[in-house]
Amino acid sequence: QKEVEQDPGPLSVPEGAIVSLNCTYSNSAFQYFMWYRQYSRKGPELLMYTYSSGNKEDGRFTAQVDKSSKYISLFIRDSQPSDSATYLCAMSHGGAGGTSYGKLTFGQGTILTVHP
């Protein structure tokens, strides 16, 4: 079983729809949770960064973390064609020291297409 599971999609939605992207994880030591967006032929770029359970909002994007269920989500409101990309969840142990220090574990990525 992979430490981080993410439905690869692909997911196709009409413009204006609410999009929900999700990841589950098995390692309870993960403390920091990130969402990266990757456009075609580009490197991933950080979209959202959260620590601990709860919600974090940034414009049309909301990141949600539920540590008790080992489940994280990214919601996109009023989706736009420019949101079409691959979305990767990532998480890390954080903290100082240890063999996992500074390393990210990524989900497989979900391919999203928003059509006009």
Next chain:
Amino acid sequence: DADVTQTPRNRITKTGKRIMLECSQTKGHDRMYWYRQDPGLGLRLIYYSFDVKDINKGEISDGYSVSRQAQAKFSLSLESAIPNQTALYFCATSLNSPSTDTQYFGPGTRLTVL
């Protein structure tokens, strides 16, 4: 100018050839990473370096080697390329901080091994 650059951007080579992928950064970060990306598998860590004197294997280091020539430069080598090393390769950097592991990625190198 881009903060993290990779050369070459595309490379086609033959089985058995030695290949070097280069990464340079102007972000002043101490930590650098090499990943490969394959469809359906996400990003997998090959090697990482927390400073010039520190090199560590990631989850899939077999068949690869690295060199950290300076704080700003981190190269990945395939000593004898094989077809299943065909993939998209990314270099990334991050700050040396225990409170955040945000990584910044280069544009990638698309490698094809025939």
